[in-house]
Amino acid sequence: MTSPVLEQIHAALATVNDPEIRRPITELNMVDSVVIDDVGKVAVTVLLTVSGCPLKETITRDVTAAVGSVPGVSSVDLTLGVMTSEQRAGLQEVLRGGQTQREIPFSRPDSLTKIYAIASGKGGVGKSSVTVNLAVAMANQGLKVGILDADIYGHSVPAMLGVGDIRPTQVEDMIMPVPVPTMGTVGISVISIGMLKPRRDQVVAWRGPMLDRALVQMLSDVYWGDIDALFLDLPPGTGDIAISLGQHLPNAEVLVVTTPQEAAAEVAERAGTMASMMNQRVVGVVENMSFLPCPHCGPEHRLEVFGSGGGARVAATLSSRFGYDVPVLGEIPLDLELRAGGDTGTPIVEASPESPSARQLDKIAATLSGRGRGLAGMQLGLTPAGRF
Ligand SMILES: Nc1ncnc2c1ncn2[C@@H]1O[C@H](COP(=O)(O)OP(=O)(O)OP(=O)(O)O)[C@@H](O)[C@H]1O
Numbered sequence: 001m002t003s004p005v006l007e008q009i010h011a012a013l014a015t016v017n018d019p020e021i022r023r024p025i026t027e028l029n030m031v032d033s034v035v036i037d038d039v040g041k042v043a044v045t046v047l048l049t050v051s052g053c054p055l056k057e058t059i060t061r062d063v064t065a066a067v068g069s070v071p072g073v074s075s076v077d078l079t080l081g082v083m084t085s086e087q088r089a090g091l092q093e094v095l096r097g098g099q100t101q102r103e104i105p106f107s108r109p110d111s112l113t114k115i116y117a118i119a120s121g122k123g124g125v126g127k128s129s130v131t132v133n134l135a136v137a138m139a140n141q142g143l144k145v146g147i148l149d150a151d152i153y154g155h156s157v158p159a160m161l162g163v164g165d166i167r168p169t170q171v172e173d174m175i176m177p178v179p180v181p182t183m184g185t186v187g188i189s190v191i192s193i194g195m196l197k198p199r200r201d202q203v204v205a206w207r208g209p210m211l212d213r214a215l216v217q218m219l220s221d222v223y224w225g226d227i228d229a230l231f232l233d234l235p236p237g238t239g240d241i242a243i244s245l246g247q248h249l250p251n252a253e254v255l256v257v258t259t260p261q262e263a264a265a266e267v268a269e270r271a272g273t274m275a276s277m278m279n280q281r282v283v284g285v286v287e288n289m290s291f292l293p294c295p296h297c298g299p300e301h302r303l304e305v306f307g308s309g310g311g312a313r314v315a316a317t318l319s320s321r322f323g324y325d326v327p328v329l330g331e332i333p334l335d336l337e338l339r340a341g342g343d344t345g346t347p348i349v350e351a352s353p354e355s356p357s358a359r360q361l362d363k364i365a366a367t368l369s370g371r372g373r374g375l376a377g378m379q380l381g382l383t384p385a386g387r388f
Pocket residue numbers: 120122123124125126127128129130151154156236288289290332333334335336338339340342343357
C-alpha cells in the first residue's frame with residue numbers, strides 16, 4: 001500500500017548515496033522497510049553491506065536528514081541492519097551490471113574513464129604528492145576520481161589523504177574503495193596495495209606474476225563505479241608493474257614526474273620510453289621541486305636547489321623520440337606547506353589553494369581534464385604511440 005507521503009519518502013531515500021559505492025541506497029536494495037504511523041513518525045530500516053561498516057554515521061545522518069525533510073514527517077527512527085550473504089551476492093551482481101565474470105571495467109571499449117599513470121624514474125621525486133593533489137584538484141572541478149596506489153614499496157597515498165588507517169569494506173569478493181570524506185560531494189575514493197596486505201607491517205616483495213595479480217585485483221575486484229578519472233601512483237622505475245599496466249590498461253596515459261636534476265631527468269626519460277614501448281601515450285612532464293622561492297626577495301628570485309632544466313629536457317627528449325608533443329605541464333616549486341600537507345593528510349590544493357604550488361597543480365589538472373573525455377582520449381589507446 002503506498003501513500004503520497006510514502007512515495008515522497010522513497011524519493012527522498014533515492015537521494016541518499018551509499019558513501020562507498022556512491023550510488024543511491026534504493027538502487028542497491030539497502031532500504032529494507034519504511035513504515036509511517038498516523039502522526040508522521042517514520043521507521044526506516046536500512047541494510048548495511050557489512051556489520052561494523054565504517055560509514056554507519058554518514059548513512060545515519062544522510063537518511064535521517066533526507067526523510068526528515070519530507071513534509072508530514074514528524075520524526076525518523078532509523079534501524080541499521082546487515083545484509084544476508086544472499087543479499088550481498090545480489091548487490092554484487094547489481095554492481096557488476098549483470099556480469100558474473102571479473103573483468104577490468106576500464107579496458108572495456110566503451111569505458112569513458114580517463115586513466116592517468118604517474119611515473120618517475122626514481123623515488124622521492126614527489127610522485128605520490130603530485131598524484132593526490134591532481135586527484136583532489138580534479139574532484140574540485142566536479143569530476144568523480146579514483147586513486148589506485150600501486151606503489152608496492154611505498155603506498156603513502158592513503159596517509160596523504162588522511163585515510164591511512166581505514167581498511168576497505170568487502171562485499172562478497174568485491175572490495176569497496178575507501179572514500180575520502182573531506183573532498184566534496186562527488187569526491188575521491190582510494191585503494192592502496194597496502195590495504196590488501198593481510199597485515200600492515202608486512203613487507204611485500206612481489207615480483208612479476210604476484211604483482212600482476214595484485215594489480216589486476218585492484219582493477220577488477222575493486223568496485224570503482226562510474227568514475228571520470230583514475231590516477232595510478234606507480235612505483236618508481238621501469239619494472240614489472242609497467243609491463244602489467246601496458247597489458248591490462250593500454251589506454252592509460254602516462255604523466256612523468258621529474259626534478260630539475262640531471263640524474264633524475266635521465267631516469268625519467270627511461271620511464272617515459274618504457275611507457276611508450278607499452279603503447280601508452282605520455283601526456284606530459286611535471287617538474288617538481290623546481291625551485292625554492294627566495295625567502296628574501298620573493299618568488300621572482302628562484303633558488304635552484306636541484307639545478308634546472310630537468311623537466312624541459314625530459315619533455316624535449318620524449319617529444320623527439322615519439323614524434324608527438326610531450327609538453328611540460330607545470331613546474332611545482334619547493335613548498336614546505338606541500339610537504340606538511342602530505343604528512344597531515346590535507347593536500348596543498350585543499351589546504352592552501354592560492355599558494356603557487358597549488359596553482360600549478362590546479363593548472364596541470366585543468367590541462368588534463370580540459371583535453372576532454374571520451375573518444376579523443378580513447379583513441380590514443382588504440383593507436384600505437386610513436387616508436388623510436
Ligand atoms: N614540491 C615539494 N615541496 C616540498 N616537499 C615536497 C614537494 N614534493 C614532494 N615533497 C616531499 O618530498 C617527499 C617525497 O615526496 P613523495 O612521497 O610524493 O614522492 P614519491 O616520488 O612518491 O616518493 P616514493 O618514491 O618514496 O614513492 C615527501 O615528504 C613530500 O612531502
